[in-house]
Amino acid sequence: MSPEAFEARCLRLPAVTVSIQWGGTHVFKVGGKIFAMANGLVERRASGFMFKVSDMAYELLIEQGLARPAPYLARAKWVQLADNDGLPDAELAAYLDQAHALVAAKLTRASRRALGLA
Numbered sequence: 274m275s276p277e278a279f280e281a282r283c284l285r286l287p288a289v290t291v292s293i294q295w296g297g298t299h300v301f302k303v304g305g306k307i308f309a310m311a312n313g314l315v316e317r318r319a320s321g322f323m324f325k326v327s328d329m330a331y332e333l334l335i336e337q338g339l340a341r342p343a344p345y346l347a348r349a350k351w352v353q354l355a356d357n358d359g360l361p362d363a364e365l366a367a368y369l370d371q372a373h374a375l376v377a378a379k380l381t382r383a384s385r386r387a388l389g390l391a
Contacts, residue, residue, distance in 0.1 A: 274362045276311060279322055281360045282366050283309050286373045290387035308376040309369055322365070324372040347385045 274282070283289055283301040283302045294300050301309040312321035326334065331350045334340040339359045340352035354360065360368070377390050385391040 274357060274360075274365050276357070277320075278362065279309075279311055279357075279365070280367075282369050286370065288377075288390055293336050303373055303377050303390075304379065304388055305382040307381075308372040310348075316389060320355055320357060322357050323350065323351055324369060325375050326368060326372065327375065329369065331370070348354045372382070 280299060280301075280388060284291060286303070288303050290302050290305075292300050292302070297312070299311045300307055301311075307331065308323075309322075312323070325346070328350060331352060332346070334352050340354050343351035343353040354365075361388040377385060377388075380390070382387070382391060
């Protein structure tokens with residue numbers, strides 16, 4: 274998936290905001306909570322996509338060598354793709370949908386309602 278497609282996919286999800294933090298990292302949030310990040314969108318870095326995953330997906334992606342634990346976020350079950358093109362676009366899109374859903378589910382009921390997610 275191209276960096277532009279990654280960003281477009283994240284922004285297509287409901288109630289998503291993006292900010293640029295930490296020296297150029299595009300940080301995608303729902304309800305103020307991060308669900309995905311992309312390092313080096315401008316430089317088109319080969320392994321800059323990071324996102325939250327389920328416990329099972331975490332083990333699977335790392336075991337298959339498709340991802341590694343994301344720096345500073347591994348304990349929260351975040352992965353960083355070994356290669357941005359390592360997954361088919363449809364599969365990566367599904368992981369981004371899941372990341373958004375996992376983080377949105379942790380928001381308070383009032384927050385989800387205010388964001389139109391409930």
